[in-house]
Amino acid sequence: MSFNPILLLGGSGSIGKQTARALRATYPDVPLLIGGRDLTRAQRAAAEIGNAQAIVPDMNAAELGLEDKQISAVVVLYKDHSLASLRFALARGIPHLSISSGVFEIAPEVASFMQSPTASAVVLGYEWLVGATTVPALHLSKSFAQVDEIRIGALVDEQDTGGPAVAEDFEYLSRLMPAALSRRNGNWIWREGDEANVTFSALDGSKIDAAGFSSIDVTGLAAATGAPSVQFNLGKGISSSRRKGGALSTEILLDLSGRDHTGQTLRTRHAVVHPGGAAPLTGMGIALLLERLIGLDGQPPVTPGLYFPYQILDASHYLARLAQEGGEVVQLPLP
Template sequence: KRRVPHLSISSGIFEIAPEIATYMHRPDAAPIVLGYEWMAGATTVATLRVAEAFSRVHDIRISALVDEQDTGGPTVATDFEHLNRMLPAAMTRREGVYVWREGEEAKARFRAVDGRDIEAGGFSSIEVVGLAAATDAPNVQFDMAIGLSSTRRQGGPMSTEIIIELAGEDQKGKALHTRHGLIHPAGTAPLTGLSVALLLERLLGLDGQPPTAPGLYFPYQLLNAATYLQRLEQEGGELRELAVE
């Protein structure tokens, strides 16, 4: 109503309707950012950066590992309880069709940065649909696990890590398969905070560019990948290339 930019970071994929309805009736009111991706855009910015090497992306698999000591505050606990209660199934794209993984179908495994096999479960994060729309990849899924982070296992502090695995064709049409790890040494809150800070800078024009025009956006449509990764590196984080087996 006050034409102030709106950024949501803790809603679920099933709670998109109020923002969509508001935008449909008043598209010129303010920029609305659907920021309830994992870490408010960290995953998608990094994934689309990696996808630049592809002429066509067939498969996108995102796997997030949250350290068991990285519990966050009471708001985080409330959010996760709400999301798990309201949406136990995981939205996934398979062969171009959106499906809901439940029960045994929702179980998954992935390799952490240090090479361990991690038991995980499907999670309905909105980047599944965002990345599918941005890349036209027919297969996109998001899995999450809570356990011992790779850095803490090696004797360091806890961290948060996101494994980004893409398969498709390179710019010459040859098969290409990549794995990267997005790592922040201080856990989930600082990485989310970095995304939120950069989004607010962009929305309000604090980065030296004009403020963001009214519209409906995903974070990756506003965040500059080079700037994001540079700021991530300044905080001690990195987007690391991993071996593909």
């Protein structure tokens, strides 16, 4: 079966290349459009990726300057302040996935979807590394009859820069989002100041200074599990693998507590680890979403609707792909 090209806006950047690599690993023949502001850079990326064409989209044009060119899905790898890509996708009736908005600014996207709720599948892909937290956490929550608290600690290696677009997005979010949306005892609160500063243990037990981060993971996990307390904390430092003398990695620490299916108190602690850092894990999640959004795997495409990534990604398939890439979910002793 042949497919129309997938449009990767920001596709010449680090995450764009990792997304293309992840797609090529399973679907080498799917054509890609590499959209960027610099045509020469986009052309270099397209040549490196193969079966790809470089374009400079016109974000002020109704059709993004693509006229009648057929597209199967739109992926936005940077903050699209104009929402031109979303309007384009809704008008075409094709899936749309964006990964760079903050939890505090999703109202314009939700409003756009609400005007055309049957047009296409729209994915709010702002979960940390596009499903790397929520999919494993929800899989682990199956051991619980009742989840009381979820604490997430994401460790970004200080050498894991991710490219200029990623740095720009983080600077933007840090400047405009100083408080951390969290759930505590059933109430939604904003942690700020000293209350937002925490310490968590990395995979190797090292203490990491972190701060609360307003990730949409918190809202999704609270809704999916009913947990009355959920928080996300982000730290930057030396990853456990590099501390041991190896290459950098990315780590996500997941602490769950509640009651098991016999009514007994249960606490678990796990770490999601990817040896390549944040960008490959993000690219993997985007590729797996595209697989389902347009039916690359031969199954019916995702129907129109507004989705979190975890509502589309199959946990067993996700974890198997993670293992193929050298990543893993590690069970850790309780502190």
